[in-house]
Amino acid sequence: MIRYIVKRILLMIPVILGVTWLIFTIMYFTPGDPARMLLGSDATEEEIVAKQEALGLNDGYVVRFVRYVKQVFVDFDLGNSYVNNRNVGTEIAQRFPYTFRVAAISVVIAVLLGMPLGIMAAVNQYTWKDNFSMLLALVGISMPGFWVGLLLSLLFALTLGWLPASGVGGIAYYILPCLSIGVNGCASIARQTRSGMLEVIRQDYVVTARAKGQVERKVIYGHALRNALIPIITQIGTMFGIQLSGAMVAETIFSIPGIGTYMVSGIKSRDYPVVQGSVLYVAIAFSLIMLLVDLVYAFVDPRIRAQYQKKSKRKGGA
Amino acid sequence: MRGDLKSKGFKKESMLSTTFHRLRKNRMAVLGLIFIVAMGIIAISAPLIAPYGYEEQDLYNIFSKPSANHWFGTDSLGRDIFSRIIYGGRYSLQIGFGAVALACSIGVMMGSLAGFYGGKLDLILMRVLDVMQSIPGLLMSIAVSATLGSGIGNCIIALSVSTIPGYARMMRATMLNIRDMEYVEAARSVNAKDSRIIFRHMLPNALAPTIVQATMGIAQAILVAAMLSFIGLGVQPPTPEWGAMLSEGRNYIRDYPHLVLFPGLAIVLAVLSLNMLGDGLRDALDPRLKN
Numbered sequence: 001m002i003r004y005i006v007k008r009i010l011l012m013i014p015v016i017l018g019v020t021w022l023i024f025t026i027m028y029f030t031p032g033d034p035a036r037m038l039l040g041s042d043a044t045e046e047e048i049v050a051k052q053e054a055l056g057l058n059d060g061y062v063v064r065f066v067r068y069v070k071q072v073f074v075d076f077d078l079g080n081s082y083v084n085n086r087n088v089g090t091e092i093a094q095r096f097p098y099t100f101r102v103a104a105i106s107v108v109i110a111v112l113l114g115m116p117l118g119i120m121a122a123v124n125q126y127t128w129k130d131n132f133s134m135l136l137a138l139v140g141i142s143m144p145g146f147w148v149g150l151l152l153s154l155l156f157a158l159t160l161g162w163l164p165a166s167g168v169g170g171i172a173y174y175i176l177p178c179l180s181i182g183v184n185g186c187a188s189i190a191r192q193t194r195s196g197m198l199e200v201i202r203q204d205y206v207v208t209a210r211a212k213g214q215v216e217r218k219v220i221y222g223h224a225l226r227n228a229l230i231p232i233i234t235q236i237g238t239m240f241g242i243q244l245s246g247a248m249v250a251e252t253i254f255s256i257p258g259i260g261t262y263m264v265s266g267i268k269s270r271d272y273p274v275v276q277g278s279v280l281y282v283a284i285a286f287s288l289i290m291l292l293v294d295l296v297y298a299f300v301d302p303r304i305r306a307q308y309q310k311k312s313k314r315k316g317g318a
Numbered sequence: 319m320r321g322d323l324k325s326k327g328f329k330k331e332s333m334l335s336t337t338f339h340r341l342r343k344n345r346m347a348v349l350g351l352i353f354i355v356a357m358g359i360i361a362i363s364a365p366l367i368a369p370y371g372y373e374e375q376d377l378y379n380i381f382s383k384p385s386a387n388h389w390f391g392t393d394s395l396g397r398d399i400f401s402r403i404i405y406g407g408r409y410s411l412q413i414g415f416g417a418v419a420l421a422c423s424i425g426v427m428m429g430s431l432a433g434f435y436g437g438k439l440d441l442i443l444m445r446v447l448d449v450m451q452s453i454p455g456l457l458m459s460i461a462v463s464a465t466l467g468s469g470i471g472n473c474i475i476a477l478s479v480s481t482i483p484g485y486a487r488m489m490r491a492t493m494l495n496i497r498d499m500e501y502v503e504a505a506r507s508v509n510a511k512d513s514r515i516i517f518r519h520m521l522p523n524a525l526a527p528t529i530v531q532a533t534m535g536i537a538q539a540i541l542v543a544a545m546l547s548f549i550g551l552g553v554q555p556p557t558p559e560w561g562a563m564l565s566e567g568r569n570y571i572r573d574y575p576h577l578v579l580f581p582g583l584a585i586v587l588a589v590l591s592l593n594m595l596g597d598g599l600r601d602a603l604d605p606r607l608k609n
Contacts, residue, residue, distance in 0.1 A: 022453070138593055150564070242454050264460070268464070283453055
């Protein structure tokens with residue numbers, strides 16, 4: 001198991017180098033001169049040239065890329081923002097808790113609403129319950145999350161005044177942004193749960209469980225759901241990973257100082273270190289979540305667990 | 319496939335017509351198809367249908383609520399929202415279909431080459447996809463869109479870059495499945511060229527999952543395009559793209575919610591019909607799942 005984890009983490013290295021190169025190249029070709037943007041329109045040509053020199057923007061592609069890679073992977077420094085000169089690593093660390101909270105709460109909402117909906121639909125296939133919940137889910141995946149966010153904030157914050165419209169603070173501030181993200185997630189988890197459940201619900205072992213007189217609740221949750229869980233977990237993991245990279249739009253609408261808003265403002269002001277640093281963070285966070293998902297598989301499914309053990313035994317014996 | 323075996327000896331039905339027969343029985347899918355075709359026709363013939371021009375300002379009538387004159391009301395410059403939504407369909411649908419067409423053709427090409435030839439080519443292509451996929455798609459689209467600047471063409475490219483890996487992987491998996499089928503061997507035994515085997519024999523048999531994915535992909539592309547315009551990338555106001563309209567209306571949401579409500583409903587309707595069609599296509603192409 002540990003061997004496997006180490007191997008996976010080592011495999012992340014080339015991917016992360018690739019991402020660094022990719023985003024560096026994209027930013028290199030992005031039109032717009034950071035020096036000119038920083039100094040504004042009244043700056044003289046000499047000032048701009050001096051600033052470009054100071055930021056190292058005049059060097060060639062290879063020089064800049066090598067310098068950046070050395071800075072990140074040798075000195076472990078993501079660099080400072082061009083705009084406010086604050087360290088990108090520190091800034092990401094400060095913003096991370098907000099993004100993490102939003103991601104975690106919205107995934108929990110999506111799972112708590114989506115899975116029961118999907119199970120109910122599958123168990124009552126082709127009844128009005130199934131049709132109704134699947135219609136709901138279909139509408140759910142078809143709504144833009146930011147539009148839901150706007151409507152929610154119009155209803156609950158601006159009209160009724162029950163919840164704060166923007167900013168951060170207590171749990172009340174997280175309800176609307178997380179709901180607006182959760183709606184899509186809930187709908188897609190419900191659909192995945194239904195189709196996963198339908199695939200296993202006619203299997204022989206489910207029939208056997210019923211035949212031996214097992215309580216229906218245990219048949220559904222212990223026998224059927226457990227075998228349908230793998231793709232659902234993948235979906236939950238992907239959703240969590242994507243949300244960890246910052247809900248750019250929800251964070252913008254509800255003014256949450258998370259990683260999403262950081263990245264968008266970085267892209268808009270051509271703040272290369274900010275964009276490169278946060279994309280790097282996203283790639284690492286995403287890969288780690290995916291690794292976690294694979295480990296959860298082993299926890300849920302004894303067959304997968306056995307595979308890991310067999311492998312390590314074989315290797316240990318050789 | 320099963321259907322073909324059963325009708326052995328009779329006139330053989332093509333996969334397309336069997337699929338279409340099954341699709342016709344699915345009321346939701348037919349409804350989706352009708353809706354999306356209708357939206358397409360309305361968007362194309364916008365100048366004939368829209369009561370006002372999309373840039374026609376009526377400064378005496380700004381922010382008017384929905385009425386008989388202005389079905390969906392007017393915006394901050396007195397422009398008719400109903401007309402703008404009709405014209406906006408041109409942009410949103412064009413972006414959705416364009417992005418999928420581009421991503422699909424590149425992805426299918428990469429996937430079939432990787433799946434057919436395997437070996438080193440496969441390895442390299444798959445590693446490239448790994449790197450592309452370790453950046454979440456949305457972020458990738460945002461970065462590319464920032465690089466290229468605004469505009470419909472650039473928006474289409476930004477959206478397709480992030481979805482190419484999905485199509486490529488799916489195509490590769492399907493190609494691997496059918497690579498060793500008898501009919502491929504038969505084609506090879508009569509010394510058919512590789513390109514002929516891929517395009518004439520394998521692709522038609524491997525396209526089914528891609529068609530489903532593409533239909534859903536158009537829906538997804540429309541959603542993401544709206545989001546890009548909303549955060550200030552992609553297509554920009556005053557172009558009446560639906561997301562751009564939302565982003566303009568957002569500032570007035572407290573007093574004039576109709577500025578936000580109707581463009582959003584247009585997006586939901588388009589995406590919903592495409593998803594309904596996609597669901598129906600999936601069931602029609604793969605009746606196993608229906609039980």
